[in-house]
Amino acid sequence: MANRLFGTNGVRGIINEDMTSELGLRLGKAIGEFFGGSVAIASDTRVSGDMIKSAVSAGLMAVGCRVLDLGTIPTPAIQYFVKTHDHVSGGVMITASHNPPEFNGIKCIAADGTELHRSDEEQIEGKYEEDVPCKPWSEVGTRDEVLGAADSYVDAIVSLVDTEKIRSANLVAVLDCANGASYYTAPLLLSKLNVRAITINANPQGEFPGHPSEPTEENLATLIEITKYANANIGIAHDGDADRTVFITDQGQFVSGDKSLALMAEMAVSKKGGGKVVTPVSSSSMVEDVVVRAGGEVIYTAVGSPVVARKMIDTDAIFGGEENGGLIFPEQQYCRDGAMTAAKMLEYIAKNGSLQDGIDSLPAYFTDKRKLECPAEKREALMEHLKGINASRRTDSTDGLKIIYPDGWALLRPSGTEQIFRIYSEAKDAETAEKRGAYYEDIVKDFLKTRKT
Numbered sequence: 001m002a003n004r005l006f007g008t009n010g011v012r013g014i015i016n017e018d019m020t021s022e023l024g025l026r027l028g029k030a031i032g033e034f035f036g037g038s039v040a041i042a043s044d045t046r047v048s049g050d051m052i053k054s055a056v057s058a059g060l061m062a063v064g065c066r067v068l069d070l071g072t073i074p075t076p077a078i079q080y081f082v083k084t085h086d087h088v089s090g091g092v093m094i095t096a097s098h099n100p101p102e103f104n105g106i107k108c109i110a111a112d113g114t115e116l117h118r119s120d121e122e123q124i125e126g127k128y129e130e131d132v133p134c135k136p137w138s139e140v141g142t143r144d145e146v147l148g149a150a151d152s153y154v155d156a157i158v159s160l161v162d163t164e165k166i167r168s169a170n171l172v173a174v175l176d177c178a179n180g181a182s183y184y185t186a187p188l189l190l191s192k193l194n195v196r197a198i199t200i201n202a203n204p205q206g207e208f209p210g211h212p213s214e215p216t217e218e219n220l221a222t223l224i225e226i227t228k229y230a231n232a233n234i235g236i237a238h239d240g241d242a243d244r245t246v247f248i249t250d251q252g253q254f255v256s257g258d259k260s261l262a263l264m265a266e267m268a269v270s271k272k273g274g275g276k277v278v279t280p281v282s283s284s285s286m287v288e289d290v291v292v293r294a295g296g297e298v299i300y301t302a303v304g305s306p307v308v309a310r311k312m313i314d315t316d317a318i319f320g321g322e323e324n325g326g327l328i329f330p331e332q333q334y335c336r337d338g339a340m341t342a343a344k345m346l347e348y349i350a351k352n353g354s355l356q357d358g359i360d361s362l363p364a365y366f367t368d369k370r371k372l373e374c375p376a377e378k379r380e381a382l383m384e385h386l387k388g389i390n391a392s393r394r395t396d397s398t399d400g401l402k403i404i405y406p407d408g409w410a411l412l413r414p415s416g417t418e419q420i421f422r423i424y425s426e427a428k429d430a431e432t433a434e435k436r437g438a439y440y441e442d443i444v445k446d447f448l449k450t451r452k453t
């Protein structure tokens with residue numbers, strides 16, 4: 001089997017160390033050979049975006065593809081373009097999402113706009129290994145710049161929310177684009193929804209000055225302050241490639257991703273009077289609580305947005321998402337969509353009032369998260385050991401081992417790509433969550449210390 005290039009979010013690396021123009025060119029040929037025909041390409045705002053995009057484009061053309069360059073747009077905007085253009089056989093997004101500016105990445109998009117299936121990535125890896133031969137001069141591809149992908153993406157979102165309700169609510173939002181790919185689409189969306197926007201970090205300068213592009217509470221301190229002092233209805237922040245969105249309440253409180261996931265799930269199920277919601281086993285039980293209360297059903301999957309999207313398609317789900325702010329609205333497309341998430345949350349506050357009140361109405365849960373080093377060769381034996389210990393308890397093996405307690409759960413899960421073992425524990429009170437987290441940490445540590453393999 002070919003060496004694994006693609007991680008959970010495409011191929012990532014540090015520029016001119018492991019992410020080089022040579023890699024871009026060779027991978028571009030492999031991707032071009034896999035897709036054939038017309039291939040869309042776009043990048044986020046990183047300084048290295050043009051270099052990697054040019055290298056991949058050259059590879060695509062060398063094997064005969066027609067390259068459609070959409071410019072600098074969010075990941076969900078190129079996904080939407082690929083999905084809505086039948087003559088386009090696939091897409092390539094140049095992004096490293098929330099990673100620091102020295103990183104960049106190459107991510108492939110299937111013809112239906114979804115993230116490429118693992119088995120297809122394996123085919124591309126195989127072609128990369130072979131090093132695809134170039135076509136004769138008369139068959140090389142061409143490159144066209146395509147304008148307007150960002151605008152049609154925003155227009156589609158506007159058509160999918162209750163615009164009258166949002167427009168007449170005269171909302172004020174503080175918007176933080178992390179100097180990333182949403183610098184154009186996010187302010188445009190708010191203006192089309194008649195939301196008065198105070199926009200910060202909307203300069204596509206490429207080095208992300210302002211704050212790191214992962215939308216954590218720590219990185220969003222300025223947004224939180226401005227939202228509070230401007231008396232805004234909401235604060236909105238995107239990650240670097242704008243497939244994710246996190247929010248700040250009208251009281252200036254950071255909203256964790258599981259809470260916005262729960263609120264949006266509740267809104268979707270209430271509107272339809274039922275339906276299926278898909279989320280990974282790592283999501284808070286507050287999601288299931290509100291979904292069941294509204295008459296719906298939760299389906300759990302392994303961790304990772306492509307798995308969630310795929311399950312949503314298979315089960316005809318009405319909504320899905322992850323606890324990191326990546327939400328999927330099937331009426332738009334089967335992928336995480338930052339702008340759609342912002343528009344839907346604006347619809348929520350236009351209809352229900354204060355976001356803080358909405359957050360306060362959610363059931364309270366406390367989560368304890370731990371991360372331990374774990375050598376890959378000990379993973380399997382460790383999981384067997386943990387299953388043995390919990391043989392008499394109710395468990396779920398969808399991803400790792402989830403032990404279900406009457407008042408919460410613990411999730412024990414080795415990373416598939418790193419030498420890391422994760423322990424999540426959730427309960428109705430912080431003390432219990434922490435106690436169980438510590439209990440499993442001790443068991444894992446003891447096992448790793450005493451067992452050779």
Ligand code: MG
Binds near residue numbers: 240241243
């Ligand atoms: Mg992202």
